[in-house]
Amino acid sequence: MSVIAAEPALIAAKPRSAQLRRFARRNPTIVAGGTILAIIAALAIAAPLFAGDAITMQPALRLRPPSEANWFGTDHLGRDVFARTVYGAQVSLFVGISVAAMSITGGLVIGLLSGYFRKVDAVVMRLMDGLMAIPAILLAIALVALTRASVTAVIVAITIPEIPRVVRLVRAVVLSVREAPYVEAAIAGGTPTWKILLRHILPNTIAPLIVQATYICASAILIEAALSFLGAGTPPEIPTWGNMIAQSRLFLSRAPWTIFCPGIALALVVLAVNLLGDGLRDRLDPRLARRM
């Protein structure tokens, strides 16, 4: 073997698997949370391929315990709980992600504008205070009860009270970054406002927003369950873990699988999202990262 051939071997990077293992050891929460979520999301997407029929009611088969034919048993209307749990992942994740996406986007835009332009700030903050002062769940119940139950209504109802909190977060970042010398320099240099917002201020908001997004997602999935419990959630025809649990609550002792199967799925996803958020925050927050 020639010496020349040996050199590239020294410069070559560490094998991928070793890199991943090191990442996993250092960030167990991100890995745990992320993996669980990825698996559930994959199952949700693949639902039509393997889950079965989640809608057809067969009263003759109601409340059957888990068996060969129905892996998770049947509910009080004879519907297959396994199919509904898997399809439920679709809707629950859709609700969680939509609420997170919409509230982050809305909050970001409003927060940026409000934090940067003083005149807008006063008005916007009072409006946001007003919105935050209304208890979120009452607002959601009222919105859904007064229009009609649909996934869209539930998403909008949960998003609206979340926006003010995101606005506060973004605004706090904007206020602190705005005073930074490099931003002052940019303004003095004549950089257009939109460029300043986009290039200098926005990047500082990404990290906390990502973390916040995970919390909002977890919270939205739980609020959907609470709304279904109070009768103001998604239409019962559409399976979501929340309304599966809510509709089966009379059968806690008689047919516990109707509650535990969606309940465990719900807890698992919320736990995963929260772990992911915690891990990301530990990683992305520079002050904490130093300590790890």
Place this chain on the structure above:
Amino acid sequence: MLAYIARRLASTVLVMGIVAVFVFLLLHLSPGDPAAIIAGDNATAEQIEGIRKQLGLDDALPVQFYRWLAAVLHGDLGISIFSNEPVAKLISQRIEPTLSLALTTLIIAVTLAVSFGVVAAWKVGSWIDRSLMVVSVLGFSVPVFVVGYMLIYVFSISLRWLPVQGYSPIDQGFGPWIERLILPSIALGLAYVALIARITRTSMLEVLAEDYIRTANAKGVATRSVLLKHALKNAGVPIVTVIGIGVALLIGGVVITETVFNIPGVGRLVVDAISKRDYPIIQGVILIFSGVYVLVNLLVDLSYTLLDPRIRY
């Protein structure tokens, strides 16, 4: 300081005004109203129309809003469409249970959460830290009503240690009062343990990295003293902020808990009112809730001056 308080109170009024308009529009612009519910099943469309006219629900929106606003500014929250009782009286009858539940829940949640957070921060990176965080997040991941039903099943029906439901006013004995609040407080409190524990841990970690902590340790100050006297107090500001946010969320959580455990509080009052479209109650209660929320936030901000002498208004 006083000027600050005055300014804040002024903006409180403004905020409540915004809330009032928002809620009023929400209710009145949506389809449906109490007339059909009042008329009952055996009534005809004509009869529903008649009731609607009598209740003044047919009048133009600005007229209705002005009527309500004028009354509120005189301290009159209006009369419930269904029960004919003044809204203020209905609320005052139901406030004690809600406050009791909120109080006991806060005590349980804050005690558990702050302890978890402090210990987790102290033993950061260890299995104690990880398991405490996972346990508290788990409490946040299961819906409150599922926890509630399970608690009832175990402690009330199987073990018969505690009553199933209901509320006993405090002036009828402290024992029965606290007996009926234990399960609901735990069910509701678990959800907030995660929230507060997390922030406590983070905040403590930041403070523990500070120089003065290193100095205290080097001086040989007892760990407990370091943690509680020096670190926790300085970590207090974000913790208290989150507790303030928690109070707002508590109002929402109270609604579910009151339904499961049949506690006759303001949460149940307003949920029932929403399903019956009893506008005066809905408007009155939300107005009061928002007032409470804003005042709590003011208290939280004022408490900063006690925790952090650098903060002055």
Place this chain on the structure above:
Amino acid sequence: MTTRRSILTGGLAAAALTSAPSIITTQAQPSRARTLRAVMHADLRVLDPIWTTANITAYHGAMIYDTLFGLDANFTPQPQMVSKWGLSDDKLTYTFELRNGLTFSDGQAVTAADCVASIRRWAARSGSGQSMMARVKDTPVVDDKTFRIVLSEPYGLVIDSLSTISTSLCYMMRKKDAETDPNQQVRETIGSGPFLYNREETRPGNRHVYDRNPNYVPRAEPPSGMAGGKVVKLDRVTFENIADEQTALSALQAGEIDFYEVPPQDLIDELKKDKNLTVEVLNKTGHIAFMRLNHLYPPFNNPDARRAMLHLARQDDVMGAIFGAQSKSWQACGSFFGCGTPMTNDENTDWFKKGQDIARAKELFQKSGYDGRPVVVLQATDHYLANPAGLFAAQWLRSVGVNVDLAAMDWGALVSRRAVKKPPAEGGWNIFSTTVTGITFSDPIAFTGQAANGEKSWFGWPADALQEKLRDKWATAPTLEARKEIAKELQNNGWNYIPHVILGQFFRNSAWRKNVTGVLGMPEVVPFWNMEKAAAI
């Protein structure tokens, strides 16, 4: 160290102590042993049984008000507040005399003037009342205890109307209360009935409190339904509002409540095994679940489409979903008047005998020229019947290729939306489902759903001239036998113009602690007189 926590704690405690003065006043409480705590099928919100036709308000009415006549356990009208009455030979004048000892809870004696005013207010709202008033010329007051009803033509249902058990019931109020516009709520709760409404201890939305009326003079006969002596054997009855079924059931099993009117029905078999509970059907005429069709707009403005629904609905589905397929609590029924009632008959029920016929339904929908537009089904997700009924309506319709817009909402939204006469796509509707007691369903005059005078009828607004003629004929028929014959004609026509489709007949069990006895079974109302509570078990 003062923390926010201690500030908050102190403030909350102070607020709690100062905000509930009424609880602190000491009052002699009736013993637990003589207090009955009941959870009813709905929360009592409206206190005026004329302003609303809600059943729970009729229950409240039965507690504090009294009626001129009452139906006994065989549904025969018996005099209650009336001591004697007579009909003139020309069958046009009824004379009524009140019995002695009747007083309102404000101390005033009940007079004929009070009764006349109450009848007029009731008649403005009740279907039976309206039918009667259309034939009434005058209601003169003869003296303090006597009044007359003078008809313009003979009408056989006067006593039946005054004793009706279908909401609104003809409760007697004071003249000044009865002179309130029927579109406005009566604010007072002064009645002459066996209980007194305790306003101080009542908490709306939480608990309604009724105390025994010591000044009530019951009749001498034994109690039977709404007739006979209303002897109260308890000191207090409370209506508790426990919204959560699971919680209410647990409370009953733990002895924290004594009477649960409608426990979760598919747990009945288990409840029957509980040695501490009595489980029984109180309303032996049951309830009829039915699906109402909107005659104003396509597709159900076409009779073929309506006929398709008769062949499409499968009673086993909806009933099985609520009660369990094997349950004895329900039966399929094909009669326009419910099953087991005096008017039940077999006319025009081929569709029922054959059962669900998907092919025929498909054929009929095509024949009706169905154009594919979505059928709006109103589904109240918090209503035990409307919820599964909506889901099944969608399932059945989809199986014959009909597009469905399943509109999920709460009951409050449903009752508002069903009153809307606009096209379904603009806020109206095509189908909604609800229930009515068997005894009301079987009464062509008391049940507003039996009227077919177009836009003036009940929701659905069917128009059928023959139906109206036959109803009139039924009302003016001289004997029960004659009415039964006319009922056959009504049913024949009914299943031709099809105002609604039956989803099943069912019987709901109530449950109460074993130490409660003397429970009277009655449809539409739960009487609380005669009930006793033995020492706690």
